Amino acid sequence: MNRAVAAARAAELRVLLAYHGHRYYVLDDPEISDSEYDRLFRELVEIERTYPELCVPDSPTQRVGAAPSAAFRPVVHAQPMLSLGNVFSAQELAEFDRRVRDRLGAPEVHYVAEPKLDGLAVSIRYEDGGLVRAATRGDGVTGEDVTANVRTIRSCPLRLTGDSVPRVLEVRGEVYMPRAGFAQLNARQGERGEKLFANPRNAAAGSLRQLDPAISAQRPLRLFCYGVGEIAGGPSPASQEELLEFLERLGLPVNPDRARVAGYEGCLRYYEDLARRRAELPYEIDGVVYKVDSVAAQRMLGELSRSPRWAIAHKFPAEQAITKVCAIEVQVGRTGALTPVAVLEPVGVGGVMVSHATLHNPEELARRDVRVGDFVSVRRAGDVIPEIVAVLIERRPADAVPFRFPTECPVCGSPVVREEGVIARCAGGLVCQAQRRQTVRHFASRRALDIEGLGDKLVEQLVDSGRVRTVADLYDLKPDELLRLERMGERSAAKIIEAIEKSRRTTLARFLYALGIPLVGEATANALARHFGDLEGLMSADEAALTRVPDVGPVVAHAISAFFSEAHNRAVIDALRAAGVTWPSVERPSGGLLSGKTVVLTGTLAEMTREQAQAALEGLGAKVASSVSKRTDYVIAGADPGHKVARARELGVPVLGGAELKAWLAQAGRDPAS
Ligand code: IVH
Numbered sequence: 151m152n153r154a155v156a157a158a159r160a161a162e163l164r165v166l167l168a169y170h171g172h173r174y175y176v177l178d179d180p181e182i183s184d185s186e187y188d189r190l191f192r193e194l195v196e197i198e199r200t201y202p203e204l205c206v207p208d209s210p211t212q213r214v215g216a217a218p219s220a221a222f223r224p225v226v227h228a229q230p231m232l233s234l235g236n237v238f239s240a241q242e243l244a245e246f247d248r249r250v251r252d253r254l255g256a257p258e259v260h261y262v263a264e265p266k267l268d269g270l271a272v273s274i275r276y277e278d279g280g281l282v283r284a285a286t287r288g289d290g291v292t293g294e295d296v297t298a299n300v301r302t303i304r305s306c307p308l309r310l311t312g313d314s315v316p317r318v319l320e321v322r323g324e325v326y327m328p329r330a331g332f333a334q335l336n337a338r339q340g341e342r343g344e345k346l347f348a349n350p351r352n353a354a355a356g357s358l359r360q361l362d363p364a365i366s367a368q369r370p371l372r373l374f375c376y377g378v379g380e381i382a383g384g385p386s387p388a389s390q391e392e393l394l395e396f397l398e399r400l401g402l403p404v405n406p407d408r409a410r411v412a413g414y415e416g417c418l419r420y421y422e423d424l425a426r427r428r429a430e431l432p433y434e435i436d437g438v439v440y441k442v443d444s445v446a447a448q449r450m451l452g453e454l455s456r457s458p459r460w461a462i463a464h465k466f467p468a469e470q471a472i473t474k475v476c477a478i479e480v481q482v483g484r485t486g487a488l489t490p491v492a493v494l495e496p497v498g499v500g501g502v503m504v505s506h507a508t509l510h511n512p513e514e515l516a517r518r519d520v521r522v523g524d525f526v527s528v529r530r531a532g533d534v535i536p537e538i539v540a541v542l543i544e545r546r547p548a549d550a551v552p553f554r555f556p557t558e559c560p561v562c563g564s565p566v567v568r569e570e571g572v573i574a575r576c577a578g579g580l581v582c583q584a585q586r587r588q589t590v591r592h593f594a595s596r597r598a599l600d601i602e603g604l605g606d607k608l609v610e611q612l613v614d615s616g617r618v619r620t621v622a623d624l625y626d627l628k629p630d631e632l633l634r635l636e637r638m639g640e641r642s643a644a645k646i647i648e649a650i651e652k653s654r655r656t657t658l659a660r661f662l663y664a665l666g667i668p669l670v671g672e673a674t675a676n677a678l679a680r681h682f683g684d685l686e687g688l689m690s691a692d693e694a695a696l697t698r699v700p701d702v703g704p705v706v707a708h709a710i711s712a713f714f715s716e717a718h719n720r721a722v723i724d725a726l727r728a729a730g731v732t733w734p735s736v737e738r739p740s741g742g743l744l745s746g747k748t749v750v751l752t753g754t755l756a757e758m759t760r761e762q763a764q765a766a767l768e769g770l771g772a773k774v775a776s777s778v779s780k781r782t783d784y785v786i787a788g789a790d791p792g793h794k795v796a797r798a799r800e801l802g803v804p805v806l807g808g809a810e811l812k813a814w815l816a817q818a819g820r821d822p823a824s
């Protein structure tokens with residue numbers, strides 16, 4: 151970056167940081183995540199380090215926070231409230247420790263390690279043991295008077311205890327909201343239809359900065375003290391550890407999860423241990439704070455304008471981050487299911503760069519209304535696919551439009567079928583590149599065309615090499631082509647060719663099932679074969695005709711019709727037939743005793759199995775349906791029939807038993823067990 155570019159960027163960063171600092175510190179309503187803010191801040195620090203002349207006095211790097219809100223009376227801190235520098239890696243921590251040791255000329259330094267609570271810093275002033283004033287940090291020099299609100303925090307003593315109470319004590323600590331209290335508060339807010347808080351930090355800040363202390367009092371706020379400003383007329387602890395124990399003796403709350411550790415290795419062990427326990431802690435933390443233990447050493451090290459040299463925050467990688475949606479892509483899975491995926495401007499989440507997040511399915515996408523150009527917060531939990539938590543509506547570009555879900559498969563151009571529920575599926579199962587392996591595997595499976603020896607590995611090799619593009623290509627495979635594949639002997643090659651050969655003679659039902667038509671399983675394939683008897687009749691049936699098939703509703707009918715109207719699918723079917731795939735024509739009952747009647751089976755028949763009964767009824771020309779309606783002619787009920795009988799009685803549909811079915815069969819001269 152040359153100087154002119156750097157100067158322009160620095161000016162831009164100052165405007166951005168001032169804006170976001172105001173939203174965060176003054177309005178309690180941040181638009182960007184802490185990690186995004188940190189990133190901008192570090193970028194400015196970096197530029198100012200390279201070009202020191204660009205560092206102006208009003209740069210956000212030159213002060214602690216933003217200006218205090220005018221809503222509360224300003225309070226000047228007796229000693230400024232400093233902030234902390236950050237490190238994000240073990241290496242940066244090692245560098246911090248080295249700088250400390252170099253300045254002190256010490257071979258090893260002891261630190262007190264404390265959880266870095268995610269709340270709001272306060273300074274509470276006690277005079278002669280009594281709480282006289284509490285203030286927020288504000289800009290570090292001047293804060294806001296929140297005495298009335300802090301007095302409502304039950305863990306904050308109104309009077310100090312013990313026998314060595316100092317005349318003046320300005321204690322520093324963090325006001326926070328425990329996870330459990332946060333969850334209860336949000337549940338309550340939800341019940342009352344009031345605004346939910348994004349996280350415990352925002353809830354704590356919003357609760358503390360309430361103009362009405364009665365509201366603060368109802369909020370589950372807590373306090374942990376971790377340091378002091380002015381201290382006079384009492385003992386002066388010689389170390390951070392002694393200081394914290396002293397504060398405890400005065401009746402102040404101090405976090406018990408702290409530890410005194412030796413050197414950089416000790417710090418790191420503490421960090422790793424706390425990171426492991428993080429999810430179980432009753433409060434949210436965003437890292438660890440290490441403080442040089444010895445107060446004498448702290449004095450030697452001194453302070454920078456914004457932060458002490460004797461303390462540092464070691465931040466956990468963010469588990470949520472805000473980034474921009476660059477595009478929305480639709481991926482086609484191996485089963486033809488279409489999944490929308492947001493392509494993100496890469497962002498670090500929980501220590502990993504994230505550039506994609508799943509949007510699950512078209513319905514979810516429409517419900518969330520995620521648009522290209524939107525800013526979103528993304529979450530990563532463990533190894534799961536990153537997810538979009540929220541869309542930042544206030545940052546939506548004016549020209550962003552709702553995403554239009556494709557009606558054609560982005561891979562093969564076939565129509566997209568919307569299944570009941572939430573799934574969208576490509577109807578080009580026989581031709582779609584994304585589905586080839588799965589399609590061939592299914593075609594060859596045992597209950598389909600049953601091609602023995604055509605296993606997963608072989609299908610993979612044949613499809614990936616491009617040799618098999620559709621299932622029809624299987625029928626002109628030559629033995630020497632198979633022999634050229636990895637781990638293929640002459641015997642197995644010959645056996646596979648033979649199995650392919652054998653599969654040419656099949657049944658219509660198996661063939662239909664093998665095609666992998668969306669929503670058509672074995673039972674539906676059987677019903678279709680029985681109903682139409684031949685492929686031509688089925689392929690030319692419209693959706694209305696399809697719904698006359700037992701158990702085929704409008705959704706399945708639509709999927710079947712879409713499949714057969716796809717020209718590529720028809721071409722593959724033609725190729726299969728040209729390759730000699732055939733089946734005997736299906737005998738269709740005509741003019742049967744029950745022709746044109748709709749029958750529903752329910753309960754367990756003593757006379758025959760459910761399948762036998764269904765086949766027998768269909769043999770008599772009946773349509774067997776699964777639910778009772780006005781159009782049902784008979785219900786045949788066995789033992790434990792369930793609600794279908796009640797429904798039939800309601801509608802006045804005759805309810806018969808297995809004996810009547812047997813009588814019909816006898817009348818038609820049929821044996822039920824055949
Ligand atoms: S010490 C001079 N100790 O983190 C030292 N700060 O990023 C100043 N914080 O403003 C702070 N837990 O709001 C310290 N155990 C802890 C802390 C802690 C949380 C917050 C505090 C501070 C900010 C600095």
